[in-house]
Amino acid sequence: MTALLDIAELAKRFDVGNKRLLHAVDEVTFTIGRGETVGLVGESGCGKSTLVRLINRLLDPTSGSxxxxxxxxxxxxxxxxxxxxNRARIQMVFQDAGDSLNPRYTAADAIADPIRRLRKMSGASLKSRVEALADMTGLPRELLSRFPHQLSGGQKARVGIARAIAVEPELLILDEPTAALDVSVQVVILKLLQQLKHELGMSYLFVSHDLNVVRLLCDRVLVMYLGKIVESGPAAELFADPRHPYTRALISAIPQADPDKRVGRLRLGGEPRSPIDPDPTVCRFYGRCPKGEPRCSAEMPVLRTVAPARHVACHFA
Structure with missing residues (x-):
């Protein structure tokens, strides 16, 4: 698969005073192919949002490509x-469509804004393009004159998606695009995103805490922990056979209706290590890992190939 996005040794460190640095994203490397949907998962605070902001060029990296x-x-x-x-080539659908929309813009203005700025379109052609995008995303045209507070959650989500695809991006970053929606609306919006991907030929970077959605929608999954990618691989293989202890813990936490399947829940003890000036010789997962051994406190595991298209940062994978 031809790589559309190639991230190499990307890092972002924040100065927290007293010559200390918070390593939010630490030497991350991965690719996204053309037409591929890649999921990015990990607990809150692991660096997903910072990584997304770096890729979307809303934040400057400390180093990397x-x-x-x-x-x-x-x-x-x-x-x-x-x-x-190049701004038009990468666009983003934000987690809360209501907060990401300008309250003074109508739905039509919100969708039209990136087209005016990046495509220099105006007049009748702009109006026609906005209406076409509304049709494409299932937003009734009569709602285009309304302001965000006059729209439902699902309608605001459609405006956010229409705005993001308005300039025909090659890569669409989806940051928890359905987290603020009711479950019934989530299903409709996810189906819409799948449909648009196939129609427009975009690649997706899909950030989510909902592992069931990631399993259904993504071709490949990246697992992030304390600023580092600790495992990556095809979605079906990774969910069926997780190789990193942290990935196993995440997957075991997926809610199960069957009581017998809840028995395998892997509960982690200890506290996460500090991301401020972390010891480069210690595994980030050391102290919580059920397999932790002395080697883990003296040698940082690197992301290595353990099977075709499978990469894991663990000495025991």
Whole structure:
């Protein structure tokens, strides 16, 4: 599969004072192929949101490479990237559509804004494009004149999606796109996203805490823990046979209707290690890992190939 996005040794460190650095994203490397849906999972605070902001060029990296179809994006400052031609190639659907929409913009204005800025379109052609996007995302045209507070959660989600695909991006980043919606509406929006992906040929980076959704929608999954990718692989294989202890714990926590299947829940003890100036020789999962051995406190495991298309950062994988 041809790589659309190539992330190499990407890092983001925040100065927290007294010459200390918080390692939010630490030497992350992965690719996303054209037409591929890649899931990004991990507990809150693991660095998913920071990684997404780096890729979407809303935040400047400390080091590393972000290449989109061979074009290096990391060298350009986030502020300057907003007006760059490559801005249209990466777009994002935010977690809470209500908070991400300008309350002073109608639905039509919200959808039209990126087209005006990045495609320099106006007049009748702009109006026609906005209406076509509303039709494509299932948003009734009569709602285009309404403001966000006059729309339901599902309708605001459709506006957010229409706005994101308005400039025909190659990569769409989905940051918990259904988290703020009712379950019945979630299903409809997820089906819409699947339909749009096939119709428009986009690649998706899908960030979610809902592992069942990730399993159903994603071709491949990245598991993140304390700023690092600890496991990656095809979704079906990773869920059927997780190789990293943290991945096993995540999958074992998926809610089960069958009481017999709840018995296998892997509960982790201890506390997460601090991301501030972490010891480079200690495994980030050491102290919580049920397999932790002295080697884990003296040698940081690297992300290595353990099977075709399977990569794990664990000495015992």
């Amino acid at each position: 972000i290449r989109l179809a061979g074009t290096e994006l990391a060298d350009m400052r986030a502020r300057a990237f907003a007006g760059n031609a």
